[in-house]
Amino acid sequence: MSWWDALLENDIIRERLPLATLETLEMVAVSSVLTVLLGLPLGMLLHATSPGGLTPQRTVASVVGFVVNVGRSLPFVILMIAVLPFTRWVVGTTLGWQAAVVPLTLGAVPFFARLAESALREVSPGKVEAARVMGSTRGKILGAVLVREALPGLVSAVTVTVVSLISFSAMAGVIGAxxxxxxxxSYGYQRFDTAVMVACIVVIVVVVQAIQVVGDAVARRLDHR
Structure with a gap:
């Protein structure tokens, strides 16, 4: 019997692996959307209020930067446990992939916000000045110039964040996610089933590679430099 046949004849792999893969994709997809929706405005705020930004505000930049740095410094396992009461309040339970979305999003938003800020900083100051000379408002410059020109970097930031969320989602399995x-x-480690462990690792690697390839391709397509 080949190793492939042994994997296919494993009841846990045949019955539970597809569902587990779907749960991982669901929690990562929802968390990724929420992370971008919350993290991009936060990154824009960090950039706009920083020295040399559109509306420099040292106090605002310091406070927001401190909060973001605190969020980034917390290990994800500790964060998951710390926000269990908040997760229960939001979702109604601390079990299942839906509950895992809360700590995943809270952990990823500060990370993505910093990546988004870095991408916005890469935009040439000359393009911002040109928009100012043409009479564009600060809001229009931020959205139509900075975000538009930073799209390749933002796509790369999203790709890195999604890949990180996949690794975070694996850790979320510790608390019943x-x-x-x-x-x-549960089955690979605690029941000493090497085949299940290998199958999970292979699926995770394949998903990560697929996301990275797609993200890189989209970023290259958007980069017109």
Whole structure:
């Protein structure tokens, strides 16, 4: 019997791996959308209020930067446990992939905000000045110039964030979030089933590679430099 046949004949792999993969994709997809919706405005605020930004505000930049740095410095496992009461209040439970979305989003928003800020900084100051000379408002410059010109970098930031969320989702399996992480821990590690562990790792690697390839391709397509 080949190793492939052994994997296919494993009941856990045949019955639970597809569902675990779907749960991981669902929690990562929802978390990614929420992270971009919350993290991009936060990154824009960090850039706009920083020295040399559109509306420099040292106090605002310092406060927001401090909050973002605190969020980034917390290990994800500690964050998951710390926000369990908040997760229960928001979702109504601390179990399942839906509950995992809360700590995943809270952990990823500060990370993505800094990446978005860095992408916006890469935009040539000359293009911002040209927009100012033409009479564009600050809001229009921020959205139509900075964000538009930073799209390749923002796409790369989203790609990096999604890949990080996949690794975070595996850790979320420790607290009953479901997905590939929970399957690898419950059946691969605790029941000493190497085949299940290998199958989970392979699926995660394939998903990460697919996301990276697609993200790189989109970023290259948007880069007109």
């Amino acid at each position: 479901g997905g590939l992480g929970a399957l690898a821990i």
